Amino acid sequence: MVATQEAKQTVQDVTGEYKYGFVTDIETEKAPKGLSEDVIRFISAKKDEPEWLLAWRLKAYQKWLTMEEPTWAMVDYPKIDFQDIYYYSAPKSAEDGPKSLDEVDPELLRTYEKLGISLKEQEVLAGVAVDIVFDSVSVATTFRKKLKEAGIIFCSISEAAHDYPELMKKYLGSVVPVADNYYSALNSAVFTDGTFVYIPKGVRCPMELSTYFRINEANTGQFERTIIIADEGSYVSYLEGCTAPQRDENQLHAAVVELITHDDAEIKYSTVQNWYPGDKDGKGGIYNFVTKRGACRGKNSKISWTQVETGSAITWKYPSCLLIGDGSVGEFYSVAITNNYQQADTGTKMIHIGKNTSSTIISKGISAGKSEATYRGLVRVMAGAENARNFTQCDSLLIGDKCGAHTVPYIEIKNPTAQVEHEATTSKISDEQLFYCQQRGLETEDSVALIVNGFCKDVMKNLPMEFAVEAQKLLGISLEGSVG
């Protein structure tokens, strides 16, 4: 299998270290540390935002002040000092907004090349359009012209606020309300950048769209906001990737993603999340507190979430679907790997509102080391949702005996015609499986990677090709040192 060979190669390349842990030395401009109305005004001014957006932010901030940090998730971490974080940091060279590649600071291009993302190559060879978010700003967006010809909008959220105020006003906060939760309120107040996508009626986006998020500065939070709208009969596949330097302090990432599909439209949203997970003793790493939600507003529309979560010290994340349109479809495919001291509490919510709506949930949790992984999922069938269907499959794989896996399914059915199926399994990588692989010539770590990739196959096959190989490699790397 190609993946395991490459995984091994990569493992050797990085000699067991997080591969993306370097820091780019670049001059930055920051907001003063901490959070206040002034800082929000600073951010808004930096982005030269319209008045309504500043007012929206300030209202969100007032709301946030009245809210409490949630404690229900099965994660444990010291209290976050929200005044000890920078809420805005941008490379000086990026001051005038995203550019074409020729104008991007070469130091930044080198950073992405080191991360294995050659922007030029992506542009020329892979045919994937990329938006690059470095700390608080979008630094480059490729393929814009070609997309524009098809009527597709693919730009940073800051630009969208200027150039497409009507769309922004209509959709911002329409799926994830400001006060949805503590972190969505925080994000609404201070969000810095992210990606805005609009696919017009009847257009099938001719290429994969992707955003690559990178946290570079120390003590800086990343609060991105992404909105994707698929108008009637359109289709788009969107990919998201993330990395951060290796630091001893924890860093906060609190994103909000809103997806909207109209009649007969489809959005496929894939994530490979590889934020720095902390070292093997649990020091450092990203706190990843993310609200992702899609609304299938139109009939027969579809939203599909696929995620491979290997990074972060703590993951708190529930990509969800509101199945409003009759016949709409929600899917959630997830692989979550935790190793060492990582903690992940992740899952989904499928809210069946329209008639004949259906949802599929396939969750694969892999825990190694002293880590804890929880699947938390809600399937809710509202009274008006005739003939709703859900299928849920939750499998946990344990490596070693010091880790934990938990499954917390909530099922609420208010319509008797609903058909809901739930299956759950917990298994271990057995010594027999490992020995069998080794006896055939595979090294221990390759054997683990192979077995884990097999375990995750039902999810991995939903990833776009470009990401699948990367993701397979990551699985192997994340579990390094977990056996033997």
Add this chain to the structure above:
Amino acid sequence: MLEIKNLHVTVGGKEILKGLNLTINDGEVHAIMGPNGAGKSTLSYALCGKDGYEVTQGSITYNGKNLMDMDPNERAGEGLFLGFQYPVEIPGVSNMNFLRSALNSQRRYRGEDEIAAVDFLKLIRAKAAELDMDPEMLKRPVNVGFSGGEKKRNEMVQMAVLDPSLAVLDETDSGLDIDALKIVATGINRLRSPDKSILMITHYQRLLDYVVPDYVHILAAGQIVKTGGKELALELEEKGYMGLGITESAA
């Protein structure tokens, strides 16, 4: 090829092999028979370096190298193959991918280039055909939902592709109907050559009708207690272990 001297192996705190001696030369086929619990599987696991099979005394030398210093995958890279008594299932990993990863890993160990995808496909298809395996089986996850006979056939396909210099086959014939037994025998006979050796662990004479061994050993209570030619298997079949003066609690 293989030289085992005074081998003592402890499993779970219990000594199972108690001073076993065995020499296998290039090109030879040996059969080991013995009562249940005699330590036959223990011998095969100890040879291949399974965790928990602790060699407390003695030595295993393979082509002049000390096997005991090597990890299981290194031993495989040196050309050692174990046909499992109970082949293991690996869900989600296709036979094809599994075997290609394994083969390439062995090649890397030996400092050879990895096999090109096309060449591998040709190789595995040819081997599957020789052993009457439906090519569709190559796409299925390793041993998942395979019948007993299909699992053993799969072991033979793996052996054919990996082309080991010493194959240890642990009861590869057990539980097979006559057609499946013939397939297994075909697999073993195809491997047979002047520079390769085979160690068959079996309960029954009937495999030996198809793969005629050069030597037959009887393993009882952790030692080889009797060695002979192929007629020893026939004698054993006729008289039983008791009739040959072998009791299970010997030594």
